[in-house]
Amino acid sequence: MRLIECKGLSKSYGSKQALKQVDLSLEAGEPIALVGPNGAGKTTLFSLLCGYITPTAGEVRILGHKPGDNALLGRVASLPQDASLDPNFDVLTQLVLFATLQGFSKADAKAEALRVLSLVDLADCASQKPKSLSHGMAKRVAIAQALIGSPELVLLDEPTAGLDPANAKKIRELVTELAGKTTFIISSHNLDELEKLCGQVLYLELGQLTQSVSMDDNQQDQYLTLTMQQCDPDKILAAVMALPDISSIEKKQHNEFLIKHNSEEAYAIESALFSLFKHNNWQYKAILRGRTLEDKLFS
Structure with missing residues (x-):
């Protein structure tokens, strides 16, 4: 079963066509990069894969199912670039809630929240509120949220944008460490970073998939x-x-x-x-x- 299958995938917003006849077939494995200029359609493609929006035309399947299908609960996760936690509740409370929404019992949800915080080296920040965290730490907590339930596919939108070198390095190391179990699709403008992390690169321009480059050709x-x-x-x-x-x-x-x-x-x-x-x-x-x-x- 293919990880992602898109056939003639298109999306229009009124008269503006954001995505045009995208054909795509991806297998699980090494991290995959999604690059292209601003306005190329990257966010639209991510939103379609997550089931946040529906296509104007064409088909998309994730692990054999339509995006948003209940069968994908806990199997697919995403991290939008501007994702943020509620400033009024501590980190652990919020991650426990997200785990509960995925079907974890209360006890298991707490254990899972602490597990993903440990993955990003922030277990000691569980009782803190998001506003007390640095930008880099908050980004790592957001990535921890996306890892709840050990999903098979994780979509990361600019995961290291605006981060200091130390926090960016931690995120790259985490992606590399988990790549054997989870397939990451990473949207970024940082080509040097993607070159080190990814085995395949997809290039979108003006809503069309113009190139698919293997780093191992x-x-x-x-x-x-x-x-x-x-x-x-x-x-x-x-x-x-x-x-x-x-x-x-x-x-x-x-x-x-x-x-x-x-x-x-x-x-x-x-x-x-x-x-x-x-x-x-x-x-x-x-x-x-x-x-x-x-x-x-x-x-």
Whole structure:
């Protein structure tokens, strides 16, 4: 059974078509990224998947059921970007309520609330009210809420937006830790973060699904992304192009170059580059196998 199946999925608000004929088939597994410019239809797609709104045309199935079906209770969860808890009640009381609404008994609901707070390292904040929490802590509590009942699918809208590096790191680590049991679909503008977390990237633009990129495609082996410290780009381009098995080298942005090669030996090009850097006393910053997500989407 597929995790998500969409056929001709469309949504209009009056004369404005927010989503246009989206065909999509996703399997459970690694985190999936949903990216696109503001107004591309990402929030509309999330809302349709959650059953908050109904499509104008087309069909969508989550784990074989229509979104919002009772059969999905506890199996699908979402975290809107602006989600917030009631400021008048402590964290534990609210999470216990949400667990009870999912069918937990009162005793089990408390145990489940404490479990998900422990997942986000905030069990010691259970008795606090949301207004006493930092922005990053409040976001982690909101993610804990989405994890109640160990859902099979969790939709996260900008989960690390506006967070300090420490809190953002905690959320990334949590997603990675739970990825074997829960499939996350993450909407974000942070391509570097998505590149580290996700195995597949969906790109929406003007309501249409224009690209679906796998981070593990075989063509990755033909490319290296090189980032140098301060350098003379023309000298780098000429020197690397003169190496054996180099098909092309292209300057992408400040001190970053995309190298395409035809070597069948896994580390031959890397070794040749290291020798070149040593000979010229050049300092490199990073060598990554494959193309960056940004380059895949926008080149």
